[in-house]
Amino acid sequence: MSTHTATETAASRARSEHHVWRVRLLASLGPLTALAGVVWAIVQPYRVTLLHPHGQGFWWLFVQPPLLVVLAGALFHVFVARPLIEDLEE
Amino acid sequence: MPPAEHVHWMFATGFLLLGLFLLAEVIAGEEVWQRRAWRPYLWPSFLFLMGVLMWPVMTFFTNSTIHMVAHGSWAQVMMFAGAAELGLVKGKLHSPLWRLATPFAFLVSGVAFLVHEQNPWLFQRSSFLHHLLGWTMVVGAVFPFARAWRPNWAVANAGIAIVFVFVSLALFSDRDLAPVFGRLSPLAGEPHR
Numbered sequence: 259m260s261t262h263t264a265t266e267t268a269a270s271r272a273r274s275e276h277h278v279w280r281v282r283l284l285a286s287l288g289p290l291t292a293l294a295g296v297v298w299a300i301v302q303p304y305r306v307t308l309l310h311p312h313g314q315g316f317w318w319l320f321v322q323p324p325l326l327v328v329l330a331g332a333l334f335h336v337f338v339a340r341p342l343i344e345d346l347e348e
Numbered sequence: 349m350p351p352a353e354h355v356h357w358m359f360a361t362g363f364l365l366l367g368l369f370l371l372a373e374v375i376a377g378e379e380v381w382q383r384r385a386w387r388p389y390l391w392p393s394f395l396f397l398m399g400v401l402m403w404p405v406m407t408f409f410t411n412s413t414i415h416m417v418a419h420g421s422w423a424q425v426m427m428f429a430g431a432a433e434l435g436l437v438k439g440k441l442h443s444p445l446w447r448l449a450t451p452f453a454f455l456v457s458g459v460a461f462l463v464h465e466q467n468p469w470l471f472q473r474s475s476f477l478h479h480l481l482g483w484t485m486v487v488g489a490v491f492p493f494a495r496a497w498r499p500n501w502a503v504a505n506a507g508i509a510i511v512f513v514f515v516s517l518a519l520f521s522d523r524d525l526a527p528v529f530g531r532l533s534p535l536a537g538e539p540h541r
Contacts, residue, residue: 283375287368317350323520326361334368338390342376345383 277346284343288335295327352409353524359405360519362398366391367512374506388437396430399423418464422457429453447496450508451489458485469528472536476528477518484514 299306305322307314369391373381382388402423410416432449435441461482467475491507498504526532526539
């Protein structure tokens with residue numbers, strides 16, 4: 259094997275590893291954000307008024323920080339991260 | 349109408365999404381990010397939209413002149429920075445000096461936080477958050493300022509994203525009237541929840 263080919267192979271492998279890590283990071287951003295919301299809901303369950311909805315209005319039921327964080331993570335993953343990963347893998 | 353703290357949480361969600369968009373751009377790289385025509389417009393238009401939505405907040409949710417002026421200034425600088433970034437992406441604006449719109453927005457936002465908070469840090473939670481957010485925006489302005497000179501510098505873009513996520517966390521922590529680190533001034537009133 260010539261030195262030139264070996265250098266090219268090493269560079270190509272490094273690029274490929276870098277690429278894989280970028281895809282992994284992008285794929286995990288949304289789920290990690292949503293997971294943070296789930297953890298928040300477990301730590302402060304009284305925030306999720308959907309679990310005890312009696313006497314609660316729309317805002318107190320549906321606009322609560324843990325739910326919003328989960329929603330943001332899910333929306334980001336579906337509408338931004340997935341198409342971006344597709345483009346990255348092309 | 350939603351209670352005021354819910355409005356803060358909705359804006360917190362907006363800042364969280366802004367931070368995620370910018371982080372995604374940093375991770376994917378500019379070339380991949382621009383592969384779809386709509387994507388470069390995503391975060392500037394989102395910032396502009398948040399500025400537009402700040403106007404009804406200013407109109408319906410502020411109960412003093414100083415609060416109204418602060419919310420009005422946030423609305424203006426968010427729209428200004430969003431519009432400048434949109435103009436740069438579209439190619440309608442050519443001067444690189446337009447890139448200073450975003451650090452300017454950071455500075456004005458931070459100063460607005462600091463000036464309109466009349467109480468000390470540990471008066472109540474919202475006072476603490478106003479001081480924290482103010483200094484975060486003022487110090488965090490270094491990232492968009494660096495980006496103005498080196499637009500593709502990943503560190504600067506990641507810094508802006510992290511500032512947005514931090515702002516989001518602070519806004520999510522906001523409550524109508526609550527203690528901070530167990531302290532609540534008797535002058536602040538009774539905590540609501």
